[in-house]
Amino acid sequence: MATNATAATDERFQTFGEFWPYYVRQHSKKTTRHLHFLGTTLAMACAGGALLGGRKSLALLAPLVGYGPAWVSHFFVEGNKPATFDYPLWSLKADLLMWTKMVAGTMDAEVDMAMAEAIVAEAAGDVMTTEAAADVITDGDARVSGVHSSVPTNGSVPTNGAGR
DSSP, X not given: OOSSOOTTSSOOXXXXXXXXXXXXXXXXXXXXXXXXXXXXXXXXXXHHHHHHHOOHHHHHHHHHHHHHHHHHIIIIIIOSOOGGGTOHHHHHHHHHHHHHHHHHTOHHHHHHHHHHHHHHHHHTTSOOOHHHHHHHXXXXXXXXXXXXXXXXXXXXXXXXXXXX
C-alpha cells in the first residue's frame, strides 16, 4: 500500500481505491475538471463516430482531443503532472468516473471531501487513512463514494511528521 501519493517515490498505489482520492485531489480546480469533461466528451464522440460511422480518422483524433484539454489543465491551471503518465489505465478509469460524477452533479462534493480528508490527515501529523479522516470530518455518517485509501494529501506531506 502506498503511503505517499506522488509517483516520485518508489511506492505505488496498489488498488484503484487508493488511487482515486489522489486523482480527485489532482483535479481540485473546477476549470481542470471542466477541461477534462470537455476532452472526455470529445474523445467519446470521436470514438463513437469511428465505431458507428466507420471513420477511422476519428479514432486517431480521439486521444488528441481527449488528452489535449486535460493536459493543458494540469500544466497551466492545476500546476501538476497528469496522473496518466504514471497510472494510465487507472487514470482513464478515473477520468470516466469523474465524467460520470460531473454529469450526476456529485463531483464537486467528491472534491470537497477528498480535500477535507487531506487537511485532516495533514493536521494529524502522520499518515491517516482517508476513511479515518472522513470519520473525523463527518462523525462516520458520510463516505467518499465508498472509496478510501491510506494516502495522505497530494504527496507533499511527509509521513510521520518528518520535514515539518
